[in-house]
Amino acid sequence: MIYADQAATSWPKPAEVVAAMTAYMQEAGANPGRSGHRLAVEAARRVFLTRCRLAELLGIPDESRVVFVPAATWAINVALYGLLRSGDEVITSSMEHNAVARPLFDLSARGVVVRRVLCDREGRLDPEDVRRAMTDRTRLVVMTHASNVTGTLLPAAEVGRLARERGIAFLLDAAQTAGCVPLDVQELHVDLLALTGHKALLGPQGTGALYIREGLHPTPLVRGGTGSFSHLDSQPEQLPDRHESGTLNGPGLAGLGAALEVIAKRGVDAIRLHEMELADRLLAGLREVPRVRVYGPMRARARVAVVSFNIEGMDPAEVGWRLDEQFGIMVRTGLHCAPWAHRTIGTYPRGTVRISLGYSNTDEEVDRILAAIQILAGGGREGA
Amino acid sequence: MMCVVFSTVHEAMKLDLLLAEAGIKHSVVPTPRWLSRSCGVAIALADGEAELAVREAEKHGVAIKGIFPLHAPEAESERVGR
Numbered sequence: 001m002i003y004a005d006q007a008a009t010s011w012p013k014p015a016e017v018v019a020a021m022t023a024y025m026q027e028a029g030a031n032p033g034r035s036g037h038r039l040a041v042e043a044a045r046r047v048f049l050t051r052c053r054l055a056e057l058l059g060i061p062d063e064s065r066v067v068f069v070p071a072a073t074w075a076i077n078v079a080l081y082g083l084l085r086s087g088d089e090v091i092t093s094s095m096e097h098n099a100v101a102r103p104l105f106d107l108s109a110r111g112v113v114v115r116r117v118l119c120d121r122e123g124r125l126d127p128e129d130v131r132r133a134m135t136d137r138t139r140l141v142v143m144t145h146a147s148n149v150t151g152t153l154l155p156a157a158e159v160g161r162l163a164r165e166r167g168i169a170f171l172l173d174a175a176q177t178a179g180c181v182p183l184d185v186q187e188l189h190v191d192l193l194a195l196t197g198h199k200a201l202l203g204p205q206g207t208g209a210l211y212i213r214e215g216l217h218p219t220p221l222v223r224g225g226t227g228s229f230s231h232l233d234s235q236p237e238q239l240p241d242r243h244e245s246g247t248l249n250g251p252g253l254a255g256l257g258a259a260l261e262v263i264a265k266r267g268v269d270a271i272r273l274h275e276m277e278l279a280d281r282l283l284a285g286l287r288e289v290p291r292v293r294v295y296g297p298m299r300a301r302a303r304v305a306v307v308s309f310n311i312e313g314m315d316p317a318e319v320g321w322r323l324d325e326q327f328g329i330m331v332r333t334g335l336h337c338a339p340w341a342h343r344t345i346g347t348y349p350r351g352t353v354r355i356s357l358g359y360s361n362t363d364e365e366v367d368r369i370l371a372a373i374q375i376l377a378g379g380g381r382e383g384a
Numbered sequence: 385m386m387c388v389v390f391s392t393v394h395e396a397m398k399l400d401l402l403l404a405e406a407g408i409k410h411s412v413v414p415t416p417r418w419l420s421r422s423c424g425v426a427i428a429l430a431d432g433e434a435e436l437a438v439r440e441a442e443k444h445g446v447a448i449k450g451i452f453p454l455h456a457p458e459a460e461s462e463r464v465g466r
Contacts, residue, residue, distance in 0.1 A: 033393035036414025036425045041400075044425070048397035062445075064394050228392045229422045241392050 001328040002365045007148050007176060007306045007356030008332055009198050009205060013259070017203060020258035021251045032250050033227040043250050050257035051240070057260060057268070058193065059184035060211055067210045067243040068253060072175040073099040074221075075194035075210035078243060079171045080104065080142065082218025086111025088139035093125050093154060094118045094344045095147045098337045099194075100173060104142075113137070119344050122297050123152030131162050140169045145183075146176040149341040149352065150296030151279070151306035153181070160189030169216060175199060176304055180275055180358065182268050191216055200271070200358060201263065203256030206249045212239065222246070271359050276300035278357045278366055282307055285370035291377045295345050295352060305361075308345075308352035311377045316353045319376060323353075327372040331355050385454035386434040388441075389415055390423040395446050399427060402440045408433050418456040428454050 003011045024046060030039035032047045047068075055063035069075045080103045084090055090107070092100060094116050108114045115133045119125045130141060141163045146153050156172055163170040171192040174183060178193075179200030185193055190211070197207030212218065220235050224245030229236040236242055263271070279300040286294050291312040297303045311319055320333035334351040335342055342348040355369060390396045396412065403410045410433065415426040429437055434451055441448050 034424065036412065041412045041425065044393055044397050045400065048394065048401065051394075052401075063398075226392075227424055230424075231420075236392070238392055240394055 002330065002361075002368060004329055004331050004355045004357060004361065004365070004369060006358035006361070007199065007336075007354065010200060010202050010358055010360075012360065013202055013204065013255070014262045016258040016262055017255045021204060021255040024251050024254035028254070029250065031247055032253075033248070046254045046257060047248060047250065050253045050260065053257060053260035053264070054209060057183070057263065058178070058211060059186055062214065064239050065212050065214060067212060067240045068248055069208045069210055069243070070206055070249065071198075071208040072173065072194045072196035073208075075208050076100055076142070076171070076173060077103055078210050078221045079192045079194065079212075079218055080107060080140075081221055083140055083169060083216070084112045085139075087113075087137065089113040089115060089135055089137045091115045091117060091130055091133045091138060091141045093143050095123050095125070095149070095152065095154070095341045096142075096144055096338070097148055097173065097175070097341075098339070099175070100142055100144070101338075101340050116340075119152070119154075121345055122295070123147045123150040123154075123341065123345060124297070124302075125154045125159075127155050127158040127162060130159050134162070134166060134168065138166070138168050140171060142171040142173065144173040144176070146181070146304045146306070147296070147338070147341055148176050148306060149308050149336050149338050149354065150345060151176075151303035151308075151356075152296050153177075153303055156188045156190070163191075164189040176306060179263055179268065180271050180304060182272065185211060185213070192218075197252065197256040197259070201256065202259040202359075204252045207252040207256045210243070212243075218243075220245070266359070274359060275305040275357060278361055278363070279303060279305040279307065281363055281366045282355065282357070282369065285366070286373070289370070289374055289377050292373060295347065305357040307355045307357075308347070309355070309373075310347065310350070310352055311373070314376070316351050319353045322376055323369075323372055327368070329369055329372055386429050386431055386451055387413070387416065387419060387454040388427040388429070388434075388437060388451050389419055389449045390426070391447065391449055393423050393425055395448070396423055396425045396427060398444070399437065399441055399446045399448070402444055402446065403427070403429075403437060406436070406440055408436050408440065410437065413454075416454065416456065419450075419452050422449065 197203035
């Protein structure tokens, strides 16, 4: 069995993550940040540690600016609905995931002007095109750090610099890069960073975060109990409470804390190197298979280890099904919740087969994936 | 005994960790109702440790709402705090 769907969620999770979640539920499991008894305090301590570790990973000096949310999609919604008003302009790319596309579509019906910058057929973005789209009404630029379809890395630092020079806020969607690409919010001139805990950060599903730079005040998406300022009818002003109403995913965040320790030990640079090696090996092999068309940049340096391809004349859904049924190789097929990206690279509406690799995948697995694709494309021998 | 109170549990947990790292004896307690400033948890310390705790908080930018005696004064009186 080969798990090649890391872009959907990472699997397997490190044993430390599972252990931390079980330990939390058995030893700490009360409501973090609510009651004052020992079990609640222990729960709050573990959540706090996770927040500190995440802030450290991302170069964020004040961990209270890291707000926990259920998913990257949620983080993106908090940022977009929290900052954009009728009459504002927002710039985005044509490679965005529906987590960005759908809120922007809705906001455009509420008077927000959405300017979508076209990427090229490999999913690359020219920062000059972003600059040309800026007007004096541009409030925000929102961009994915890496495409979940083609793996293309977009020029975050350059776009961030352009935005910062003009006092425009920059929201970076790091769903596909946090944990596997070095990320420093100050180096990338990022004002808001949306990320998920359950992909390359190796944490459980149901965890995510939004970094909000000091000086930005998005309106809360959700209001309710925060365990603070309880005498007030209004939502507290202070972060992180302002955006953390309701009970946090305690077990999930405990697991994420353990995952962050694993990542820190391995080092994001080492993880990046390993994934680039896997991607290079996969791309080199796919290039040799007749009838296979690969999308996105052919050099690993320009991408993350997310590779979309199609076999000429075959439905991507059938390719994916056969890879699973005949070879035990798990991939994702279709539009990957990113129709804009498929329109950009020319694979709409059929979509693609997507192989996405991570730290736990090996060279040997890549070779087996290539052998399977050879067979399906009609070039290899079954049972080889 | 003195009691440090906070706006949010985040700040309470931050000082809790700092005091543990600095070896300053303390406990996290439910905020006395007569003191309630916002956050439901407070940090209790011996009188002598309070100044050390304040210094740790200032050094690391932890916002404290105030420091008060842990137990309410017996008679109604003016509360003095930071």
